Amino acid sequence: MKLSKFLFLASLLSGIWLFNESAQADLSSNLVIQYIQEGIARKSWQPVQEENFLNRSGMLPRNNYRNGQGRPEGIVIHETANPTSTIYNEISYMYGHWQSAFVHEFVDANHLVGVANTDYLCWGAGTIANQRFIQVEQLEVHSKDDFAREQLNLAKFTADQLSYYGLGMGRRRATIWSHDDVSGVLGGTNHSDPVSYWNNSASNWFSGSYNMDDFIWLVNQIKSATLMRGYGLPSIIKRDTQTRWLKFGRNTEIFDRSVAGKVIGNSTTLSAKNVTVKEIGTLSNGQVLALVSQNNNILGWTDLTALIKI
Numbered sequence: 001m002k003l004s005k006f007l008f009l010a011s012l013l014s015g016i017w018l019f020n021e022s023a024q025a026d027l028s029s030n031l032v033i034q035y036i037q038e039g040i041a042r043k044s045w046q047p048v049q050e051e052n053f054l055n056r057s058g059m060l061p062r063n064n065y066r067n068g069q070g071r072p073e074g075i076v077i078h079e080t081a082n083p084t085s086t087i088y089n090e091i092s093y094m095y096g097h098w099q100s101a102f103v104h105e106f107v108d109a110n111h112l113v114g115v116a117n118t119d120y121l122c123w124g125a126g127t128i129a130n131q132r133f134i135q136v137e138q139l140e141v142h143s144k145d146d147f148a149r150e151q152l153n154l155a156k157f158t159a160d161q162l163s164y165y166g167l168g169m170g171r172r173r174a175t176i177w178s179h180d181d182v183s184g185v186l187g188g189t190n191h192s193d194p195v196s197y198w199n200n201s202a203s204n205w206f207s208g209s210y211n212m213d214d215f216i217w218l219v220n221q222i223k224s225a226t227l228m229r230g231y232g233l234p235s236i237i238k239r240d241t242q243t244r245w246l247k248f249g250r251n252t253e254i255f256d257r258s259v260a261g262k263v264i265g266n267s268t269t270l271s272a273k274n275v276t277v278k279e280i281g282t283l284s285n286g287q288v289l290a291l292v293s294q295n296n297n298i299l300g301w302t303d304l305t306a307l308i309k310i
Helices: 003-013 031-043 087-096 126-130 144-164 179-186 195-206 212-223
Strands: 074-079 105-107 112-114 133-138 176-178 235-239 245-248 253-255 263-266 275-282 288-294 297-303 307-309
Touching (some): 031 144, 031 195, 074 144, 105 144, 126 133, 133 144, 144 212, 176 179, 176 212, 275 297
Parallel strands (some): 074 133, 074 176, 105 133
Antiparallel strands (some): 105 112, 245 275, 253 263, 253 297, 288 297
16 A cells, blocks of 8 residues: 555544444444444554555566556455464565565554555456455454454455545445455455454354454445444433432443543542432443442443442
8 A cells, every 4th residue: 555545544534434423323233343342432442553564565566457557446355374473474475475476465453564555456366356456464363352453454444445446335245355255256266265264263252253244344334434323422221310329339440421432440540439320321232331420520431230229
């Protein structure tokens, strides 16, 4: 990816990609996506900034896509199938063996690295796909948080490319392909990534599933700035008109009243003892929260189940 493209998109999308008041998002039942939303809301996760390695890519050929320079038709998603490698090792290996294969981008939980100019084709998924698509390689990561953050970074990169090149929304086997999709539909290759990597990660860490349809949903929510619509703020189910004194039965986090629900402390650090409940609401993931106050000062939202009667 060209650095100018990244800076343009960063400035254009800064501050709006998570939430847009005029848009309405569907809610995902996928546990990986819910965990990503939880990370954004509760841990202040954001997609990483891109590192630009294009100054190291002078040896790579500059061949046009079939429709011309700067005219890709979509994106292919890969993964390395190497559980012990690091992103910088993969990049170094690619530059040393580019005659066999190279891609445009590498991504993991903490890095997004542009290694080849996306205006020109790369060699990563067979002749048919190479002349059509941008290609991005995921590293295999080894924790629940890292997998979720990798998917967030990958989806943001994908959404940015769709926007920059005017490709519209993400569509399966049209503008977004897995390497497995390419093998099964276009041919010219026989790889099946990232199917096993995603299946194993979702099963091991989330006791669920995660596939291309889930990923494309995530991409489109980011692209339309609706990923956190209806998630960050509780939907009020009850306004408590009674003065009921409660206390915290266990230490728990307290969140502010913003869209993102930033953690502002916990019941211990805020010396929250006897509190009153002003409102009760639910997040889109079903969690029930209480808006609590102390001495007529609003503290924030907290887990309702942490409160007990005095």
